[in-house]
Amino acid sequence: MTHFAPPTMAEQERMVEAMLFAAAAPLSVAEMGARMPQGSDPAEALAAVRRTYAGRGVAVVRVGDAWAFRTAPDLAFLMQREVVETRKLSRAAIETLAIIAYHQPATRAEIEEIRGVAVSRGTIDQLMELEWIRLGRRRMTPGRPVTFVVTDVFLDHFGLENARDLPGLNELRAAGLLENRPAPDAADQIGPDEEDAGQAELFEE
Amino acid sequence: MTHFAPPTMAEQERMVEAMLFAAAAPLSVAEMGARMPQGSDPAEALAAVRRTYAGRGVAVVRVGDAWAFRTAPDLAFLMQREVVETRKLSRAAIETLAIIAYHQPATRAEIEEIRGVAVSRGTIDQLMELEWIRLGRRRMTPGRPVTFVVTDVFLDHFGLENARDLPGLNELRAAGLLENRPAPDAADQIGPDEEDAGQAELFEE
Amino acid sequence: MEQHTQNRLAAEALIVDVEGFEGPLDMLLSLSRTQKVDLRRISISELANQYLMFVERAAELRIELAADYLVMAAWLAYLKSRLLLPVDPEDHGPSAEDMAAHLAFQLERLQAMRDAAAQLMARDQLGRDIFARGEPEHLVANRRVTHTASLIDLMRAYARTRTRDEFRPFVMDRKNIFTMEEALERMRGMLNYFGAWTDLNEHLPEGWGLHPARRRSATAAHFAAVLEMAKRGQIELRQGETFAPIQIRKRG
Numbered sequence: 001m002t003h004f005a006p007p008t009m010a011e012q013e014r015m016v017e018a019m020l021f022a023a024a025a026p027l028s029v030a031e032m033g034a035r036m037p038q039g040s041d042p043a044e045a046l047a048a049v050r051r052t053y054a055g056r057g058v059a060v061v062r063v064g065d066a067w068a069f070r071t072a073p074d075l076a077f078l079m080q081r082e083v084v085e086t087r088k089l090s091r092a093a094i095e096t097l098a099i100i101a102y103h104q105p106a107t108r109a110e111i112e113e114i115r116g117v118a119v120s121r122g123t124i125d126q127l128m129e130l131e132w133i134r135l136g137r138r139r140m141t142p143g144r145p146v147t148f149v150v151t152d153v154f155l156d157h158f159g160l161e162n163a164r165d166l167p168g169l170n171e172l173r174a175a176g177l178l179e180n181r182p183a184p185d186a187a188d189q190i191g192p193d194e195e196d197a198g199q200a201e202l203f204e205e
Numbered sequence: 206m207t208h209f210a211p212p213t214m215a216e217q218e219r220m221v222e223a224m225l226f227a228a229a230a231p232l233s234v235a236e237m238g239a240r241m242p243q244g245s246d247p248a249e250a251l252a253a254v255r256r257t258y259a260g261r262g263v264a265v266v267r268v269g270d271a272w273a274f275r276t277a278p279d280l281a282f283l284m285q286r287e288v289v290e291t292r293k294l295s296r297a298a299i300e301t302l303a304i305i306a307y308h309q310p311a312t313r314a315e316i317e318e319i320r321g322v323a324v325s326r327g328t329i330d331q332l333m334e335l336e337w338i339r340l341g342r343r344r345m346t347p348g349r350p351v352t353f354v355v356t357d358v359f360l361d362h363f364g365l366e367n368a369r370d371l372p373g374l375n376e377l378r379a380a381g382l383l384e385n386r387p388a389p390d391a392a393d394q395i396g397p398d399e400e401d402a403g404q405a406e407l408f409e410e
Numbered sequence: 411m412e413q414h415t416q417n418r419l420a421a422e423a424l425i426v427d428v429e430g431f432e433g434p435l436d437m438l439l440s441l442s443r444t445q446k447v448d449l450r451r452i453s454i455s456e457l458a459n460q461y462l463m464f465v466e467r468a469a470e471l472r473i474e475l476a477a478d479y480l481v482m483a484a485w486l487a488y489l490k491s492r493l494l495l496p497v498d499p500e501d502h503g504p505s506a507e508d509m510a511a512h513l514a515f516q517l518e519r520l521q522a523m524r525d526a527a528a529q530l531m532a533r534d535q536l537g538r539d540i541f542a543r544g545e546p547e548h549l550v551a552n553r554r555v556t557h558t559a560s561l562i563d564l565m566r567a568y569a570r571t572r573t574r575d576e577f578r579p580f581v582m583d584r585k586n587i588f589t590m591e592e593a594l595e596r597m598r599g600m601l602n603y604f605g606a607w608t609d610l611n612e613h614l615p616e617g618w619g620l621h622p623a624r625r626r627s628a629t630a631a632h633f634a635a636v637l638e639m640a641k642r643g644q645i646e647l648r649q650g651e652t653f654a655p656i657q658i659r660k661r662g
Contacts, residue, residue: 015283017262018276021226022287022541035283057222068545071223078224078240089559091567097559098568114571130557158561159339159356167340167351172569174313174326229546276541278534287541297432303527319523321435321516322478333562340561347652362536372529382522388512389504 006039009048016045026066093123097132101154101163105136105147124148132157211244214253221250222257231271231361267366269357278364298328302337306359306371307383310341310352315385329353337362434482437461439517449518454510455493458486489513588618588628593635604645604660610636611655 007015019032033042046067050060053069061070071079089097092115099114100106111119127133127148136149150163160166212220224237238247251272255265258274266275276284294302297320304319305311316324332338337359341352355368365371377383431437441460442452465483468475492506534540600613610632618628636658639645649656 014262014277015280018280018541019262019283021263021274022276022284022544024287024544035286057219058226069226069543071227072219075220075223078220079227086558089557089563093557094559094563094567095571098564099571101564102568126557157558158564160561161342165340165343165351166568167565169569169572171351172565226543227546229542274543275536278540281534281539284539284541287544288538291537299527299531300523303523303530306530307523307526319516319519320432321520322433330562336560363530363533364536364540365533371526372533373526377522377526380522382519386512386515389508 006041007037009041009045012036012040012042012045013048013052015040016042016049020049020060020067020069023068026063026068028066031066090123092120093126096123097127097150097154100127100133100148101150101166104149104163105139106149107139107145107147109145111148212242214246214250217241217245217247217250218253218257220245221247221254225254225265225272225274228273231268231273231357233271236271266364268361269367271357273361275364292331294331295328297325298331301328302332302355302359305332305338305353306355306368307374307377308385309354309368310344311354312344312350312352314350316353434461434479435516435520437464437479438482438513439520442517449514449521452514452517454513455490458490461486462490586621586623586627588615588624588631590631590634590638593628593631594638597632597635597639601639601644601660604658607648607657607659609655610658613658 006012015036016032019027019035029042029046032046033040036042036045046060053059056072057075058069058071060067095115096111096119099111103110103114108119108124124133130153131151132154133148134151136147138144139147155161155163211217220241221237224232224240234247234251237251238245241247251265258264261277262280263274263276265272300320301316301324304316308315308319313324313329329338335358336356338353339356341354343349344352359365360367374383431440438457438461441464442449442457444460445452445456462483465475465479468479489506489509493510495506497505536542596615597613611629614625614628614632618624633656636645636647636656640647644661646659646661647656648659
């Protein structure tokens with residue numbers, strides 16, 4: 001970008017404002033000056049920006065030798081909701097969730113049958129706490145086992161209108177998702193079997 | 206924090222400004238309202254903030270139903286350091302994205318019909334990973350194929366308020382180029398596209 | 411340079427380019443640009459000629475073309491011959507003009523989507539031209555741990571369990587599975603009752619209509635069975651429209 005005349009002070013103010021906003025760390029006056037067109041006066045532009053923001057919801061604060069935007073301290077109460085630490089769901093939990101979503105209502109025994117391992121109490125509890133699954137009707141079979149179904153919170157989180165909108169096995173395969181071989185544990189080297197796609201469709205309801 | 210009287214409009218403006226500044230992702234009026242003291246009018250406060258920032262180095266932009274501060278496009282030259290290198294999209298991915306955006310909800314078969322080739326494996330996967338597309342409702346045609354639609358992340362990325370603002374959308378529609386026009390059909394014809402969308406999905410493996 | 415060599419080079423240039431084409435439609439679109447007219451006024455016969463010439467040259471050079479290029483060639487050859495023939499008033503199929511118009515529409519639509527994609531990518535993009543807050547604020551107190559997963563994680567997890575499933579001993583209980591062999595055996599015994607058109611659904615075995623999985627399995631098995639019987643010439647099948655009941659009748 002070439003400028004023959006230095007930009008106006010109003011222009012320079014816009015530049016400082018935008019740089020401070022987008023920067024991942026506080027910026028020094030020298031750093032801002034280096035990015036601005038020749039003939040700019042970053043110190044004066046910064047002073048103007050600071051005046052503009054005085055008393056507003058955000059302010060320009062000094063951090064060592066550098067400057068950054070920070071929200072006004074008296075508005076900290078507005079930020080409390082955002083303090084959420086997100087962690088990836090464990091493999092056991094996401095697999096359990098996926099099975100419930102695809103096969104709902106699903107009993108614990110059915111989940112265990114598909115995963116081939118016992119489902120820990122903690123996994124179900126965690127999914128219930130997230131409000132992604134809830135109890136469905138009891139199954140009318142011996143023992144009257146409880147079933148699990150997915151919730152509206154689940155649909156909302158995953159951007160689905162309906163659990164039936166989840167792609168079937170054939171579509172997963174077409175999208176390349178079935179190609180992702182799991183870690184080479186045990187017998188996992190054989191290709192996916194066509195028969196099984198049909199079985200999955202039977203379950204889908 | 207308890208307020209017995211609702212805060213003044215100037216105070217509410219500060220709050221909206223602070224909340225929008227703090228968050229990287231767009232916030233809806235409802236989300237802001239939920240955090241503000243009782244009796245606040247977030248929509249009016251937002252309108253005031255938008256007026257305040259008109260023409261400045263950062264501005265309030267609309268993304269679907271939500272709002273965010275973004276730097277002014279004309280200042281991009283100052284931001285070279287903030288650019289995050291992203292994986293370059295293939296031509297197939299870009300075209301697939303455009304077809305979904307302009308025809309949404311679009312099925313895989315429709316995308317293939319328009320491009321005249323199969324959607325290569327991983328293309329849909331990549332667009333989903335970028336969170337630019339998501340699953341829409343299944344189409345009520347034979348095979349009930351999955352559909353794809355664009356997301357708010359897509360709108361935010363390309364600076365669109367909503368999907369109706371796509372460049373040239375009205376012209377394309379007026380020219381009839383967004384219609385799903387079936388091929389003049391005849392069973393004995395060897396046409397390249399005689400299968401209708403639903404059928405193609407049915408036979409897909 | 412000799413004419414022969416020149417031709418050969420031109421042909422090879424074209425062939426090498428095939429790698430850059432995304433299928434026959436893309437290739438046709440490129441060829442159409444040589445006509446330098448509005449895509450709506452393009453000459454489909456000329457385009458067909460160019461395309462067929464390209465396929466011939468590929469054959470001369472013994473270059474293997476993907477099947478869809480050859481399918482397109484066959485279709486264009488057919489279309490070209492139809493365009494040259496006088497219209498047959500007895501022919502109720504689509505006219506050659508309609509077919510040509512549809513191809514022109516497809517080309518125009520593909521070009522429109524290309525242009526739209528280019529316009530989209532030329533827009534100011536977040537993280538490239540416009541920027542979000544670079545340092546979203548660290549927020550205080552009320553630390554709450556939540557877990558997250560994306561749809562793609564969910565689908566991958568499901569794919570993983572299903573893939574793994576295939577390597578376990580197959581222990582699924584078969585009480586809800588009706589096989590095609592069973593259905594065939596059953597239907598064969600009932601063959602003489604199919605004098606008039608009846609719905610296939612009415613012939614499902616008792617007790618298989620209520621449970622969804624059982625109903626599906628029985629329906630699928632019986633459907634496959636009647637297809638087999640139709641193939642053997644024992645019965646006839648018909649269906650009014652998509653999703654309408656499938657009807658069967660004894661043949662002869």
